[in-house]
Amino acid sequence: MLAHESCTDWYGDCSAVNSQLVGEIHYSCIGGQIRTNSSAVRQVQEETQETALSGTVESVACSSFMGSTYDGIANVTCTHGVSSADTSGCVLACYDSDTATVTVNGNSHEASVTSRTSSGSGETLQCNSLDAGYHGTLELSCSNGLLSASHSCHQLCLTSSSVTVAVGGQTYQASPTESIEHMQTGVVQCGSFAAGFTGDIVLTCHEGTITADVSGCMAPCAAGAAASVSFAGAQHAVELAAQVLHGGTGGVSCSTADSGFTGSLELSCSDGVLSQSSQSCTERACEEGLGYQLQLAGETSSRALAAEVAHAGTVTATCASVAPAWDNEITVTCIKGGLSADYSACKQACLTTDSGDVSLGPNTHSVSPASRMADGDSATKQCLDLGVEHVGTMTD
Numbered sequence: 052m053l054a055h056e057s058c059t060d061w062y063g064d065c066s067a068v069n070s071q072l073v074g075e076i077h078y079s080c081i082g083g084q085i086r087t088n089s090s091a092v093r094q095v096q097e098e099t100q101e102t103a104l105s106g107t108v109e110s111v112a113c114s115s116f117m118g119s120t121y122d123g124i125a126n127v128t129c130t131h132g133v134s135s136a137d138t139s140g141c142v143l144a145c146y147d148s149d150t151a152t153v154t155v156n157g158n159s160h161e162a163s164v165t166s167r168t169s170s171g172s173g174e175t176l177q178c179n180s181l182d183a184g185y186h187g188t189l190e191l192s193c194s195n196g197l198l199s200a201s202h203s204c205h206q207l208c209l210t211s212s213s214v215t216v217a218v219g220g221q222t223y224q225a226s227p228t229e230s231i232e233h234m235q236t237g238v239v240q241c242g243s244f245a246a247g248f249t250g251d252i253v254l255t256c257h258e259g260t261i262t263a264d265v266s267g268c269m270a271p272c273a274a275g276a277a278a279s280v281s282f283a284g285a286q287h288a289v290e291l292a293a294q295v296l297h298g299g300t301g302g303v304s305c306s307t308a309d310s311g312f313t314g315s316l317e318l319s320c321s322d323g324v325l326s327q328s329s330q331s332c333t334e335r336a337c338e339e340g341l342g343y344q345l346q347l348a349g350e351t352s353s354r355a356l357a358a359e360v361a362h363a364g365t366v367t368a369t370c371a372s373v374a375p376a377w378d379n380e381i382t383v384t385c386i387k388g389g390l391s392a393d394y395s396a397c398k399q400a401c402l403t404t405d406s407g408d409v410s411l412g413p414n415t416h417s418v419s420p421a422s423r424m425a426d427g428d429s430a431t432k433q434c435l436d437l438g439v440e441h442v443g444t445m446t447d
Contacts, residue, residue: 113141120144120196122169142170143196151200155185156258162200168193178204184259186232205233206259214261216252218268219245225263231256247271249297269297270323278325280308280316282332295320305332311387334362335388343390345381347397348374360385370397378425398426 108128113121123140145168150161160181164174173192178185187203208231213224223244227237231254238251250267272295280287280303287308295301300319305312314331337360345352345368352373360366365384370377379396401424406417411434420430431444 113138117141120146142194144169145193145196145198149193149196149198151191151198153181153189153200153202153204155181155202155204156206158182162189162191162198164191164193164198170195178202184209207232208237208254208256208259208261212259212261214254214263216244216263216265218248218252218265219270221245225252225254225261227254227256227261231261233258241265241268247273247294247296269321271296272301272318272320272323272325276323276325278318278327280318280327280330282316282330283309283312283334285309289316289318291318291325295325297322300328305330306335308332309387311335311389334386336361337364337385337388337390341390343383343392345373345383345392347377347381347394348399350374356390362387370394371400376400376402400425401428 108126110124111127113123113125117125117138120143121141122144123142125141126137128135128137145164147163147165147167150163153160153162155178162176162181165176166174168174168191170193173190176189176191178187178189181189181204184207185204186207187205189200189202189204192199192201208227210227210230213226216223216225218241221244225239225244228239229237231237233256235256237254237256239254241248241250241252244252245268248268248270250269252268253264255262255264272291274291274294276291278289278291280289282305289303289308291301292303293301295318297320300317303316303318305314305316308316309332311334312332313335314333316327316332317329318325319328337356339356339359341356343354343356345354347370350373352368354368356366362385365382367380367382370379370381373381374397376399377397378400379398381397382393384391384393401420403419403422406419409416409418418432418436421432422430424430429446431446433444
């Protein structure tokens with residue numbers, strides 16, 4: 052039989068062509084063409100049967116006389132004892148010893164079929180049969196003993212690969228948590244590198260090389276971060292007591308900005324930047340039992356609120372309850388949790404112990420009211436009280 056790798060001479064039994072023939076056909080391979088010599092063929096039938104055999108065409112499996120490496124059908128014509136063969140239908144198969152070159156991302160590999168493959172047929176293999184770091188499929192096709200390849204093989208980005216990323220001002224090496232196919236993406240959490248950061252780092256694979264997009268990493272607002280807030284018509288500065296993550300909110304007491312207020316401020320964190328989102332700050336009331344002192348004309352009186360007083364609310368006390376010689380009322384106002392006294396309405400009275408000088412003629416006399424007189428009051432006295440020589444009245 053003819054070997055796959057070379058052409059030579061060989062002989063075949065004529066009976067393989069037709070059972071009526073005996074002898075051998077001489078086959079030769081010349082210039083890639085098969086030539087036959089059937090001069091040794093003779094018929095076993097009577098001469099009268101020659102006409103029936105002359106011109107007969109027999110179809111013979113190529114493998115039966117050219118070897119198992121061939122597939123297809125050869126047509127052998129026997130005319131008057133001379134045979135000729137048409138082997139154009141004989142084609143070589145491909146074997147696992149045959150190879151085709153496959154180039155993936157500049158790297159060359161030799162691929163072969165896993166078993167005998169007829170010409171015109173092929174085999175589909177996984178690209179990882181070439182390299183464990185590849186994905187996709189590889190198509191091998193056999194054409195008359197020649198193996199060719201087409202493929203969609205690409206390099207994976209393996210978990211052992213990495214890329215440098217910058218998060219929160221620091222650099223880190225980021226690796227995928229599982230292999231990423233070419234032109235596909237994977238993610239790793241930003242917080243796995245920088246504490247408090249939220250969002251994902253997007254890793255993109257291109258023929259085994261990773262690129263990273265960190266634009267999705269959002270910074271937290273750290274404890275102690277400052278923010279400017281506004282309430283009651285004024286600007287204030289506050290600080291966070293504890294870390295707040297991006298997109299979250301944190302509460303701060305209004306009293307940290309102004310001790311005269313109660314309620315809370317809500318601060319929002321956006322990529323490390325604080326801003327005020329709401330506030331419920333109100334002026335502090337003066338609590339029941341709050342102690343205070345009133346001072347007037349050198350006199351001091353200690354007091355305590357009998358009940359809570361709202362901001363801007365008032366209580367009153369008589370001026371005389373602090374200093375007996377004073378009339379009218381003291382107004383005490385609650386201002387953001389503290390008390391402030393207004394003594395402007397207090398006026399000093401004139402007591403019977405008080406005196407004033409009155410000049411009558413060449414003499415000066417000292418006079419006092421007969422009873423306590425409030426500021427602005429008047430009293431009439433007889434001038435006779437200053438001496439019998441005087442008549443009329445005088446007004447204090």
